[in-house]
Amino acid sequence: MAELDTSSGGGSKGGKVRSKKVSTRVDLTAMVDLAFLLITFFMLTTTLSKPKAMDVTMPAKDEKTKDQLDVAASRSLTLLLGSDNKLEWYQGEPGKSQPEVIGYGKDDLRKLLVEKGKEIQQSYGKFMIVLIKPSDKAVYKNVVDALDEMNITKVESYAIVDITPQEIELLKRENLYN
Amino acid sequence: MSRAKVKRKSTSIDMTAMCDVAFLLLTFFILTAKPRTEDPVPVDIPASSVEVLLPEDNVLLLTIGQGKVFVSVDGNDVRKQTLIQMGDKYGIKFSQQEQELFSALPIFGVPMKGLKGFLDLDVDQRKEYKQPGIPVDTTANNELSDWILEARKADASLHNKSLRISIKGDNKEEYPTIKKVIGVLQNQKANKFSLITTIREAPKK
Numbered sequence: 138m139a140e141l142d143t144s145s146g147g148g149s150k151g152g153k154v155r156s157k158k159v160s161t162r163v164d165l166t167a168m169v170d171l172a173f174l175l176i177t178f179f180m181l182t183t184t185l186s187k188p189k190a191m192d193v194t195m196p197a198k199d200e201k202t203k204d205q206l207d208v209a210a211s212r213s214l215t216l217l218l219g220s221d222n223k224l225e226w227y228q229g230e231p232g233k234s235q236p237e238v239i240g241y242g243k244d245d246l247r248k249l250l251v252e253k254g255k256e257i258q259q260s261y262g263k264f265m266i267v268l269i270k271p272s273d274k275a276v277y278k279n280v281v282d283a284l285d286e287m288n289i290t291k292v293e294s295y296a297i298v299d300i301t302p303q304e305i306e307l308l309k310r311e312n313l314y315n
Numbered sequence: 316m317s318r319a320k321v322k323r324k325s326t327s328i329d330m331t332a333m334c335d336v337a338f339l340l341l342t343f344f345i346l347t348a349k350p351r352t353e354d355p356v357p358v359d360i361p362a363s364s365v366e367v368l369l370p371e372d373n374v375l376l377l378t379i380g381q382g383k384v385f386v387s388v389d390g391n392d393v394r395k396q397t398l399i400q401m402g403d404k405y406g407i408k409f410s411q412q413e414q415e416l417f418s419a420l421p422i423f424g425v426p427m428k429g430l431k432g433f434l435d436l437d438v439d440q441r442k443e444y445k446q447p448g449i450p451v452d453t454t455a456n457n458e459l460s461d462w463i464l465e466a467r468k469a470d471a472s473l474h475n476k477s478l479r480i481s482i483k484g485d486n487k488e489e490y491p492t493i494k495k496v497i498g499v500l501q502n503q504k505a506n507k508f509s510l511i512t513t514i515r516e517a518p519k520k
Contacts, residue, residue: 165330172337179344188360190369190481190509195501218490277379277488278361281510285363297497 191284196296212257213266214250216283217304218275219313224283228253238311241282250290267295272305274314355424355446356380359486363512375466375478376511377459378422380485382492383448384459385424388466388478394418396469397462404461407431424448427458451495460499467505480508 210230217225217236226249227236239245250267257265269283280297287295308314358380371389378385388394395418402409405427409417413434417423424446425433436444451459463480470478480500484493500508 164327165334169330169334169337172334172341176337176341176344179341179348183344183348188369188483188511189363189365189514190367191363191365191512192367192507192509195497195506195508271490271494273489273491273494275490276486277484277490277493278486280490280493281361281363281484281512284510285365285512289364299494 191281191288193284193297196298212261212263213268214253214257215268215270215304216246217300217308218269218271218279218283219308219311220272220274221313222279223311223313224279225308225311225313236307236311238313241279241286246283246286247290250286250292254290254292264293267292269295269297270300270304271297272300272308272314274308354378354380355385355422356383357485358483360483360511360513361486362515364515365512366514369481369509369511370479373470373474373476373479375463375470375480376422376483377463377480377496378424378483379488379492379496382488383424383446384451384492384496385422385446386449386459386462386466387422388470390470390474391418392473393466393469394420396473397466400465400469401427401461404465409434426450451492451499457499459496460502463499463505464503467503480505481511482508483511 211228214226214228217227219225223238223240224246225236225238227234239249254265257263267287269280269287271280271283284295284297305314356378358378374389376387378387388397395414398409398414398417401407407427407430409431413431416434417430423430423433426447426449429447433441433444433446449459449462451457467478470476482493482496500506
């Protein structure tokens with residue numbers, strides 16, 4: 138694509154040798170090539186999607202005030218995160234009601250949270266408290282998924298709590314602890 | 316007599332505008348470029364619907380993958396100060412050169428005992444070296460806890476801000492590792508932290 142110099146006069150007519158006018162135009166093709174090459178390089182090396190941050194607040198761990206905050210058991214919903222991307226939930230105190238196994242999908246966990254939230258709000262006049270108890274067999278993704286559902290369904294009060302041996306037994310019974 | 320000659324047009328295009336645009340974009344990308352930090356272990360970040368961006372600076376990032384924990388702190392001055400304080404605590408003297416080297420490391424996961432040796436490796440060897448991760452014990456005195464504590468102190472003294480702690484964990488990471496790290500944070504009364512997630516591909520509401 139080299140520029141053809143067409144501006145030169147049509148032959149020497151007058152006999153007088155004129156200094157030839159040099160075109161001031163520079164061929165920019167190579168420069169553009171280089172620029173785009175560098176653009177491509179920088180585009181590929183930069184992180185395109187910025188990481189998102191999900192804020193989590195853990196309950197303060199204080200030896201003295203241990204078990205100080207009693208949660209009304211009737212308003213609490215406990216989620217036990219087990220293996221195989223499954224979780225178990227029960228309402229109220231452990232052992233009182235039969236736990237149920239569900240998945241993390243939007244038809245499972247989200248529906249449960251919305252329904253239970255409404256139910257508890259109606260019957261007790263206060264918001265629902267969700268306790269997330271990840272077992273040792275749960276993976277990190279499960280925890281994030283559960284927390285995400287809390288954000289989506291706007292559960293007012295939730296916490297990550299350590300699982301008790303009694304609850305591990307429940308998971309084992311459903312074969313969700315392997 | 317003579318046929319009308321078709322005037323031959325020059326095929327060259329004026330590249331000036333294109334060149335302008337290309338360099339404008341190039342400048343933009345150079346200025347916004349933040350080199351991607353290679354994670355020492357592959358980390359597949361979980362997805363969520365949260366759309367809050369992680370702040371640019373003042374972040375302490377704990378990368379967790381394959382049961383190992385890695386620490387990265389923003390800011391060369393903070394890193395250097397942290398290393399000096401850690402050296403004091405563990406009775407290891409780091410030379411000026413080692414301090415400079417460390418302040419240029421974006422991410423690391425080496426126990427205190429091996430840190431000097433790790434810094435003495437040259438660049439290629441360091442890349443090849445399999446970092447064992449920072450030891451997280453269940454005892455109160457563990458190295459990760461000290462690193463976080465010293466980094467927070469260094470940041471507070473240098474920038475007078477409180478460090479924002481965030482956890483970047485792998486999808487498949489088993490919960491006990493995460494629990495240990497969270498336990499370390501809780502012991503320091505750092506009860507607020509963020510989990511790093513990516514945006515879910517198709518947000519369904």
